[in-house]
Amino acid sequence: MATSAATQDLSGFIAGLPKAELHLHIEGTLEPELIFALAKRNGIALPYPSEQALREAYAFTDLQSFLDLYYAGAGVLITEQDFYDMTAAYLQRAHADGVCHAEIMFDPQTHTARGVAIETVFAGIARALRDARNDTGITGYLLMSFLRHLSEQDAFDTLQAALPLRAQYEDLWLGIGLDSAERGNPPEKFARVYQRCRELGFRLVAHAGEEGPPAYVRDALDLLHAERIDHGVRAEEDPVLMQRLIAEQTPLTVCPLSNLKLRVVDDLGQHNLARLLRSGAMVTVNSDDPAYFGGYVGQNYLESALALDLSRAELAAIAGNSITASFLPDAEKDKLHGQLASYLANAA
Template identity: 45%
Template sequence: MTDLTEFISHLPKCELHVHIEGTLEPELKFALAARNNVTLPYADADEMRAGYAFHDLPSFLACYYEGMSVLLTEADFYDLAWAYLNKAQEQNIRYAEIFFDPQAHTSRGITFGTVIRGLRRALMDARRLLDVRAQLVMCFMRDFSAEYAMATLMESLPYQEWIIGVGLDSDERGNPPAKFAAVFARARAEGYQLTMHCDVDQENSVDNIRQCLDVIGVDRIDHGVNCLESEDLQNEIKARGLGLTVCPISNSYVRGSDGLAVVRKMLDGGLRVTISSDDPAYMNGYVTENLLAVQATTPLTPAELVQLQRNAFEIAWLPDAVKDTYLTELDGYLTTDVEC
């Protein structure tokens, strides 16, 4: 290998923060719309991309949920996941934990089973045909009621073997983690792993991270970069060995270049930071592009780039023996000669 760009491209990767609905590229959106006789308010894929004008979380969510109208059948959800998993193979993502938002679909009349059966078939085919391993993480939408979240949790139980954990996403305004304490306590009792979004620079960001720790007892935190505002919070996160699934390009829509530079700050602070893509079809960047963007802003050494992936594999919800296989592959990769 001749440079760090190639090193990053071939680096064995683990992605822990990607929304499957956020991988719906415009070309596939148009194909599904044609199949399902859905009319889209754009002439073509280029015009659709140009229409992705957002500057904060609420404006992004308006684009994000509008695009889901084409997802109607089990085959649609299969095709959605299959497209991402092929992209994952191209980027040498060896393992991914994939968020899905059942309420975004059940709220418009699509059954829970339709969603998860399509996604699950794609994951199984990817393991067999692409050598990409993936698991599903079910997110509750925090701008819906806690009662709806609890009903969704109950609806998931017949499919529990297909779901490794639960998370919380969508608009944080007025929707703190504590709102869902009972839901997450029940999810823990049912055997699910727990995570929650604490998006960058939201209302009461630091307090929301604290609630994740003290009220919910999460196993990791999604985003969570505002922990840098509190030394006590950082120390508690490190003491618990929790990882943070950071999405630099996504963060840069809110923070500009600091959304990329924050990775260096977290590494230097000893936090277990990982790199993911969030909603790559809307953010113009999958994991490789996120790593390249960070590298261009605050250069990392090969050892640091490997450490980011080591962090991800170590906090992944996998059996230790499986983790060890990936970590051995990662350690072997670092011995490759790299001319910087």
């Protein structure tokens, strides 16, 4: 068992690793303190007497039990400033964890269904990203994500509402994602809207193989033409699919603490992250919804390293994968890979 001093040393090493975070739902970064502050600012009554009582409600049995609380928490987001404050708080934490670049998923349908204009959602998140870029150098992209428990027509309507904003946010909004409940919502349900997004030149990612079967991973690749698979841990159940993912170096944006919290695994020591990495898959480590799952990206690296006996070289490889798997231009990737190599040389 690692000593506290050794753990602290490892934590410092991880924080220094230049890395990208590729699987992060911005609404999932709402800490109880900010939820209560925004509720007070907007005159919203919460069904919890205190921040601690809300935090104690984060005992999830599966993905759906989390989603129910997640959508309720997002209800405090009303104004552009609310979205700004939420995003700025995440970027500050990410920067402290050594994140140089973040590709942030956001769910407009969660907000437009409550009467919040899609323009408000974009404006607050984008302003925080631009401010952080200017203040700290951290870069970011936006991945507008469709809620898969809603209809494909609803996704089309959301896309149509967002497209007039594209020019205004062309430095940030470059991709499309698919999230929410997998069960009963296969990739094929969104094949046409993904085809349209592909025609429009968007980069494409999709959640698959978290609670859904390996077939959902394959269909996300073949029917949606996803360039990255968010989660993807159940792909291991299909050896042929795994060989394909390894051969094609399809990035998997793995979220270990999320998988633990949502009972995808019962113990972090059972997680297949290390096995996937050592088999040659392009795995990355991310925090998913860190306010709800007990840790931002640095904590995901640290707890995975301790539970799975990941070496510093393997942690560095995961950080390198995150840069390679990002949607940054090649010149920016090369720059970050150079920073990583320099850090490792000095840390040796």
